[in-house]
Amino acid sequence: MDKDDLIVRFAGEGGQGVVTSAEGLAQAATQTGYNAQTFATFPSQILGGPTWTQTRISVNPVLSSGDELDILVCFNEQAYLNHSNSLSPEGVIVYNSAEFELTDNDSAIGIDFDELAKSTGNTRAANMVVIGALAELVSMKQDILDEFVTKKFTRGRSNDQEIIESNIKAMGLGRNEVKQRGISIGQLNPSKKPDYEQVLMNGNLAISLGAMHAGVDFFAGYPISPATPILLFMEKNLPAKGKFVFQVSSEIESITALVGAGFAGAKAMTSTAGPGLSLMSEGLGLAWMAEIPLVVVNVQRGGPATGLPTKTEQSDLMSTMFPAHGDIRLPVIAPGSVEECFHGAVTAVNWAERYQGPVILMSEMALSERNQNMRKPDLSKIPVEKRLVNMDTNGYQRYGQSGVSPMPIPGGPGSYVANGSEHDGIGDTTHLAERHVQMTHRRWNKIKVLEDGDFEAEFTDSAIALVPWGGTKGPAREAFDSLIKSGADIGWLYTMFLNPLPPDMLALLKQKELVIVPELNYQGQFSMVLRSLGVNAISITQYTGLPFKVKDLVERVTEQIESYKQGNK
Amino acid sequence: MSAKNPEYDFKWCPGCGDFGVRRALESAIQQRHADTGIAIENNVVVAGIGCSGNMVHLLEGDQPFGIHGVHGRTLPIAMGVKMTNPDLNVVVVAGDGDFLSIGLEHIGPQAGRNLNVCAVVMDNGVYGLTKGQSSPTSEIGMITSSTPYGKVEEKTHPLSLYLTLGVSYIASAMSSKVKDLATTIVDAMEHPGFSIVHVQSPCTTYNDTYELLKGSVKKGIEPQAWAIPDDHNSSDIRAASDLLSRGGIPLGLLYKDTTRPDFQSRIDSMTNMSGSKSTQDILDMLAI
Ligand SMILES: Cc1ncc(C[n+]2csc(CCOP(=O)(O)OP(=O)(O)O)c2C)c(N)n1
Ligand code: SF4
Numbered sequence A: 001m002d003k004d005d006l007i008v009r010f011a012g013e014g015g016q017g018v019v020t021s022a023e024g025l026a027q028a029a030t031q032t033g034y035n036a037q038t039f040a041t042f043p044s045q046i047l048g049g050p051t052w053t054q055t056r057i058s059v060n061p062v063l064s065s066g067d068e069l070d071i072l073v074c075f076n077e078q079a080y081l082n083h084s085n086s087l088s089p090e091g092v093i094v095y096n097s098a099e100f101e102l103t104d105n106d107s108a109i110g111i112d113f114d115e116l117a118k119s120t121g122n123t124r125a126a127n128m129v130v131i132g133a134l135a136e137l138v139s140m141k142q143d144i145l146d147e148f149v150t151k152k153f154t155r156g157r158s159n160d161q162e163i164i165e166s167n168i169k170a171m172g173l174g175r176n177e178v179k180q181r182g183i184s185i186g187q188l189n190p191s192k193k194p195d196y197e198q199v200l201m202n203g204n205l206a207i208s209l210g211a212m213h214a215g216v217d218f219f220a221g222y223p224i225s226p227a228t229p230i231l232l233f234m235e236k237n238l239p240a241k242g243k244f245v246f247q248v249s250s251e252i253e254s255i256t257a258l259v260g261a262g263f264a265g266a267k268a269m270t271s272t273a274g275p276g277l278s279l280m281s282e283g284l285g286l287a288w289m290a291e292i293p294l295v296v297v298n299v300q301r302g303g304p305a306t307g308l309p310t311k312t313e314q315s316d317l318m319s320t321m322f323p324a325h326g327d328i329r330l331p332v333i334a335p336g337s338v339e340e341c342f343h344g345a346v347t348a349v350n351w352a353e354r355y356q357g358p359v360i361l362m363s364e365m366a367l368s369e370r371n372q373n374m375r376k377p378d379l380s381k382i383p384v385e386k387r388l389v390n391m392d393t394n395g396y397q398r399y400g401q402s403g404v405s406p407m408p409i410p411g412g413p414g415s416y417v418a419n420g421s422e423h424d425g426i427g428d429t430t431h432l433a434e435r436h437v438q439m440t441h442r443r444w445n446k447i448k449v450l451e452d453g454d455f456e457a458e459f460t461d462s463a464i465a466l467v468p469w470g471g472t473k474g475p476a477r478e479a480f481d482s483l484i485k486s487g488a489d490i491g492w493l494y495t496m497f498l499n500p501l502p503p504d505m506l507a508l509l510k511q512k513e514l515v516i517v518p519e520l521n522y523q524g525q526f527s528m529v530l531r532s533l534g535v536n537a538i539s540i541t542q543y544t545g546l547p548f549k550v551k552d553l554v555e556r557v558t559e560q561i562e563s564y565k566q567g568n569k
Numbered sequence B: 001m002s003a004k005n006p007e008y009d010f011k012w013c014p015g016c017g018d019f020g021v022r023r024a025l026e027s028a029i030q031q032r033h034a035d036t037g038i039a040i041e042n043n044v045v046v047a048g049i050g051c052s053g054n055m056v057h058l059l060e061g062d063q064p065f066g067i068h069g070v071h072g073r074t075l076p077i078a079m080g081v082k083m084t085n086p087d088l089n090v091v092v093v094a095g096d097g098d099f100l101s102i103g104l105e106h107i108g109p110q111a112g113r114n115l116n117v118c119a120v121v122m123d124n125g126v127y128g129l130t131k132g133q134s135s136p137t138s139e140i141g142m143i144t145s146s147t148p149y150g151k152v153e154e155k156t157h158p159l160s161l162y163l164t165l166g167v168s169y170i171a172s173a174m175s176s177k178v179k180d181l182a183t184t185i186v187d188a189m190e191h192p193g194f195s196i197v198h199v200q201s202p203c204t205t206y207n208d209t210y211e212l213l214k215g216s217v218k219k220g221i222e223p224q225a226w227a228i229p230d231d232h233n234s235s236d237i238r239a240a241s242d243l244l245s246r247g248g249i250p251l252g253l254l255y256k257d258t259t260r261p262d263f264q265s266r267i268d269s270m271t272n273m274s275g276s277k278s279t280q281d282i283l284d285m286l287a288i
């Protein structure tokens, strides 16, 4: 049987090689021309603890991490007990026979990963034993894997050759175990590398690189899952003359430091998650009021308060869009893939500079640790914007005009007070009604310069549209493709620019009789926002801490379409 | 700016200590402009929320840049400004409530980094702007609008607190001695690190402490304030701590440590260690 697609889950205990095996498979697959996506979960304890990572590889672009497993790799017995019910009926289990024995299962293959690795003289090659076994199960040719290993371990060291050979040998040993059992799950069709260059990275890294490209030169942050890797990346890679990066003492310190930095001319950024975002409320309001460019990356996790720090959810939409008291609605960009994380980060910095105010880039746990292949960005073609700077020396009024106006930078002309209290043109506090009206209009008018976001639209003639946001884009798209294949009458509208929405997209949304928004929260937050804009939107919600399964979405969207049709009869 | 701005309607009460602090700050900025050529627009005044913070709108003459932010966050805002452009002279102006109550958490970290900014704290032992509630420096037992039966907590001792937290320059002053205060502010601005000038700046409306500070022979009131003797060794942290144990309010330079690197030099030496890679370099490393 031919297959286009392979879904493998690696489960075990933290430290057993779950993540390295899963990422190793993704690397091997992308190097050999497949597309890949990983989905990682984390144990809540520091060392050990149950954990699993899923890798899906395909000849087609990978949209979701996949519902049913073709192969489950169990590093211990607990993993088998927890995950065997996710296996497809034709699925196969590969398990670590040093840990436990599965005697009554015909499609379970016991392999002593570590012992076999040891026999190659390279104890670190256990993940290659696993990958070899997987390759054999789907009849993947060895020559492309040899090429991958050779490339990976050619590092200019004297023992390169030795390591390459032991890794290849380890794969062979894994393959042998499968051959001996005579088990196969079909042939994975070969895939060709695209004719453009690609990179493999996760969402947090993509955001960090996008920010670097956009010229971020001030970064302050406080550690918090799942955003910490962005801070760590910046601390390692951003330092350079004229650039500042630092772990500060709280999110209150981060956001207010960003206000000072943005005021003084920096492109300032921080990264955080829900609890940190809550602490940033007042500072974000200050940036809005005083018109200070800055970017906050919010990598969503689950639940209010400390909630579910290591799970995924899309429940911060309201608190990112409306993070503070007073009339305020922040620009929000919510990428739906690793590639969009990169481009979204560049745009977030550009937007902050362009409209001179705070912008939120909203990611989510499932994207942050997701490794995915993407087209390598051609940096020379991705524009980087800088704010308008005031050069007027003659009694310039910083807040004098009605829209975006050149910003004075300390050290240059046009001194003013950047004021969080309502103010007049030079930034002095005022309580005059007409001034508050004027300044309120000024602040809201500025948002218009951000109405250039792009969006995806397909089957726009349909009266119903599926409109996912953020990381739900992938599973929703897969569900959409399958609905279309089965003849459903439904359209597709998607953007990562949640506020302001691209005006043309909003116009299309308003024409729909029904807009279905799949989202990972209880209240249906994006459909609440859409309804407030005059769109007839309803949500399909899930709040398990995990992403949607495609099959659930297909079922639930179909139900909605059916009940809509019933209602129209 | 207020003199020329009819729209700006905030005024300090007659006799408010903040008037003196304002004059001292104006003349410190002017004097450094004259002496060292630091342009006025290279000064940034970061103001807290309170009667005291309104100073940023009340400065007369050539205007520095200012930020009038949110309550309690002057120090991190100042850090953002200073670490973006180390050439700027950054001054914090804040009240005792702003700096020592809601903003207390920010003093320790900046002391540890030795952020090169100068904080001028106007201590009136009360929340002026919100109309007379108790503050960390109000005396125990004091009746205020929020402590109708007397303040319950012991008062904070700001100078010993700063010393304990490792602030590298600590001076204590009186708002009514404008010339001394101006000289002190210049000295503090020139200190290469975190400096605090803690000023007794009485609130004539809610906590008039002029008499207590200066004493009254007629009423037999011993002055609380006393001058730090000339022979005090301000580089000796033990001597500073001994002085504080005498009680009352010492006026003058309490402590000054010029041996510690400031935040910028710490960052610079870290930067030298990083082999900085460009976005392109990293993308190339990730290529499939
Ligand atoms: C987060 C927040 N809480 C409370 C307030 C209200 N508030 C404004 S000023 C102030 C206290 C001012 O006291 P102080 O800092 O001593 O300044 P003073 O007016 O005495 O100069 C308070 C509580 C506020 N603006 N923001
Ligand atoms: S209330 Fe007190 S602190 Fe405020 S202006 Fe009046 S005297 Fe000054």
Ligand SMILES: [Mg+2]
Pocket (backbone or CB within 6 Å): B050, B095, B096, B097, B122, B123, B124, B125, B126, B127, B128, B135
């Ligand atoms: Mg006060």
